[in-house]
Amino acid sequence: MIKSILVANRGEIACRVFRTAQSMGIATVAVYSEPDADAPHVRMADQAVLIGPAAARESYLVGETIIEAALATGAQAIHPGYGFLSENAQFAEAVVAAGLIWIGPPPSAIRAMGLKDAAKSLMAAAQVPVTPGYLGEDQSPERLQSEADKIGYPVLIKAVAGGGGKGMRKVEQAADFAAALTSCKREASASFGDDRVLLETYVTRPRHIEVQVFGDGHGNVVHLYERDCSLQRRHQKVIEEAPAPGMSDAARAAVTQAAVKAAQAVGYVGAGTVEFIADASDGLKPDRIWFMEMNTRLQVEHPVTEAVTGVDLVEWQIRVASGEPLPLAQDQITLTGHAIEARLYAENPAGGFLPSIGTLEHFKLPEDLIRVDTGVEEGGEVSPFYDPMIAKLIAHAATREGASDLLAQACSEVEVWPVKTNAGFLTRCLDHPDFIAGDVDTSFIEARLDVLAPRPAPSEAALASAAMALTLGDEAEPAATPWRDLTGFRLNAARAPTMRLYLGDEGFDAPLASDDLPGDALLTQDGEIVVFDAGETFVLTARPPIKDAAHAGGGDGAIRAPMPGKVVAVAVCVGDKVTRGQALLTLEAMKMEHALTAPFDGEVESISVSVGDQVSEGVTLARLAAPPA
Template identity: 50%
Template sequence: MFSSVLIANRGEIAVRVIRTARKLGLRTIAVYSEPDVAALHVRSADEAYCIGAAEVAQSYLRGDRILEVARSAAAECIHPGYGFLSESATFAEACEQAGIAFVGPTPHAIRSMGLKDAAKQLMQSAGVPVVPGYHGELQQEDFLKQKAYELGYPLIIKAIAGGGGKGMRRVSRHQDFVEALGSCRREAKSAFGDDRVLLERFVANPRHIEVQVFGDMHGQALHLFERDCSMQRRHQKVIEEAPAPGMPESMRVRMGKAAVAAAKAVGYVGAGTVEFIADTSQGLNEDSFFFMEMNTRLQVEHPVTEAVTGVDLVEWQFRVAAGETLPLSQTDLGAPRGHAIEARLYAEDPENGFLPQTGQVVSLSWPSNEPGLRIDTGIEAGSEISPYYDPMIAKLIAWGETREEARKRLVESLHATTVLGLRTNLGFLAKLLGSAPFVSGQFDTGLIDSGLAGLVPQLSESAIQAVAAGLWMHHLGNVNARRAKRLSNEPDSPWSQMNGWALGGCRRDRIHLLINGKPASIDVLWENQGSAMLVGPEQTRLSGVIIEGNRLLTSVDGIPEVAVIHDDDDMIFAQWRGLHLEIRAQDLLDRDLDAAEGSSTIKAPMSGKLMKIFVAVGDEVERGDRLALLEAMKMEHALLSAGRARVKSVSGSEGDQVAEGQVVIILEALPPT
């Protein structure tokens, strides 16, 4: 076994690798970019070294710099985690040449499976079924467009070097092909440095089922059963589970054998995942699955496999990389034990197109002493979510004797989790896990996108304003009490209370707030000597407002409510019924002068890089026209026109870094034609 390891990664996977390395007695060496200097993985390791600036191309993708650190720190091996350099054959070769073990497959296996087109050709020759499509080398736009027409619509364009849902577009109409191809290529070039693509027939009612495989240097290979990763949004996994719901044993056996055949076809060593797509139009059966790709690394969702097998996959990675044989045989593994479900908790805004969020996590708490629950995270209170990296906060993994037990445990754990400071998908995850299709196990990869409206937590505007008003009045009461104590030593004076008190007058207030960035002018009528509030035109009744520590206890129209809060000097953060509220005073002097003149400002919804600007001053645009493309966290986000308008000004140039809220384009409204 090795005595030391450098973890060439960051975040939760770096922390997770460090945990197993410590168990095995390895000295742990972390690397970090400049913004990650105070990150959890840095403080968790025995040693840590800065490798460059925030951009991944200047830090976590700098294989030469990482190897330089590994040599100077006397690291015997390098664990790449997932993402970044984990599937770089060039980096694996460089490790070999430096005499440092790469905890992963051989460069040959990475190359063979790393490019989707070559991998599919290899699988066909190995007798593994593949999805019909075009996997060739010719990449001219006109040629691909013709191939798409021959293949038929709908189809999927995939980056051959892609993964994680990036560089993938579904196309339903021939006239949309060129635009989708261009978008796919730009995203692939940015994320993987390779803009080549393949085309695949779109499988109706698909399930995404993958098999965990493992091989050693002695020619042995086995599988550790399957995971169902069908809960996806825009081809990115949201929920994963093992075993796959409703899978017949005959299909499990055949899929496992196909996965092992795929691994043996390239002499695979280490942990890998063979991904299949299953056509469920006739139900799951042993003849309904096709090979999609092989990921030559550890997967994000590996904990669910660990939960149903009792195997530490990272420990196996270290042992196999050190030349040991696989610790167990296929027979030893038996069958999956119980059921495990994983939810990916992200800093993103489900109410606003799941835009990634950036900022500080001001408060963070997890369920305590919950049996059967595992939390993998690289984030803690005070951590910054930056625009440079994936916005994942944590993975919550629940195990149970049955699928329903695991599902309920995970839902309860999500309800007991608090993240304050920026919006997350907590409420969305809980609703998804409670949706009828998921509970029944009758779903496919289109469930989220087709039923999105019903999965995003919905609360009435009046109820939100009532809670916001109650919190803000309590906040101002605290501020006034502190001021009164400082100035007059009479904090209990009625002049210091925020309950609408007035000399002989009606107890009435109007407060002007920004709730999640949206302005709200709220009328408040006080009742019962200020013990209750009637809020807004609907007279929503808020009563019994009590603050206990970091919790708001109140009643909204007679229904008891609890919100978790964090009261800053000038802002309140609250988590309530799956929603994250940011409440602050509205500056009534802050006005958008362009908007007042009939113009509209197009602002960056998040920090990122302007990849493309499609318009110039004087251009006329229609509703839905693309104005610019913003890249953040390796994904493209289009800025669209809300109506017919003329471009009044364009700020910045392609390639510029812009901050959240920065004005990019100003439009002047035009009358409808």
């Protein structure tokens, strides 16, 4: 059995691996970048090694430095986690060449499945059904446009070396193809160092079904059933569950057998996920499910499989890497109940899902209700350098309805401030009648954004909680001010039962008493009241906002950076006429691109940045002048 493990990753990922390793009596080594010096994963490990500055390409992606850290600390094995170097065959080979144990699949399997075009060709040869499309070597824009026209629209552009939704674009019509291809290639090059793409026919009602597979060094390969990962936004998974709702025995047999066949075709060892796309326009049919790609690593959503099978997948990884056979045979792996996972992101759904960064001054997760996997804590920082996911919330129950109800309750009890999160958005997804009915596909969120994304008004209970916090903060009755609610005022009358509070420009009458108060309410040094309600965070004040005359007319034309990031594209020049909604610049932050668009029709008056510039939040990047009246 392996005696010591270095985890070549950070945050929640490293903490997850450390928990199992330590339960098995295995010594642990963490690596960390400069901003992660005091992160929970660093303190959790037995030893920790600084490997470089904040940028991942100078720290977590430098394989040589990580291997040196393993050798210097006496680690026997390296576990790559998921993301970063986990699917880098060259790194895996270097680990083995250094005399260390690689806790992952053979480099040959990583290579075979690492490039989507080659993987699809290999699967077709192994008689695994694949999605129709273009996998050719000719990557000229003209050839790709021609092939897309032949396939027919909508068509999907996918980075050959891609994953996690990066380097992927859906194109609705031929006129949009060139611009989408340019953006896709740029994002693929930045994320994977490879800008090649493939094309696939776009399935109009797709379900994302994936199968957990596991192989050992003795020739055994098993599956641990399927997961449904259809709830996505911009091809990033948001909510995952196991087993897939509406999966018939025949469809399950077809997809799991295809997954095992795929793993066997590459001599797979360790944990892997075979991903399929299913045409759900008429339910899940055995002949309407196609191979999409294989992730040669553990997946973010692996806890739902652990919940329904009772298996610790990280323990299996360690045992298989130690040379042991799989702990269970296929007929010993059974499904029990239903599990659903929600990804808690540091982002603002009501503000276009832009990432949110800063200090977690208040951070409370419902660990008494469900399993919570996280790598941050109260007082820690959410930085712009890494993925915006700050926790995974996993519920398991006897039925899908029970798991959904439990997870919705848990998401509604999340309390985070001042960093914004998608907890309220997740609550609304889980409570949506279509999700409850199992009527899901990959367009579920996009089709319902007008209902799911906007933040609702604070409830009466939340307002009452805010009013109580303000009252207690004043140590007595609320001070009399012109902004208090004096409805029904008369001399010598009892105080009115409400208080006037403001959320931005909007005023609310807050009850001064309530028997149904939500979670904690905080009184800030600036006199604001922070209250948590149904996963949302509301910052209320007792005074209306002061109007800024300079901006009262609907914007000054300044295009400001909504978050820190890198300018990766400038699509206009000074003097250009633009229309409302037209893309002006593109920022890259937290591993994703964010287009900044024109707020009104006008003319580009100035541009103050260039491609490659790093910018801070709030910096003016460009300015528009409105056309003369």
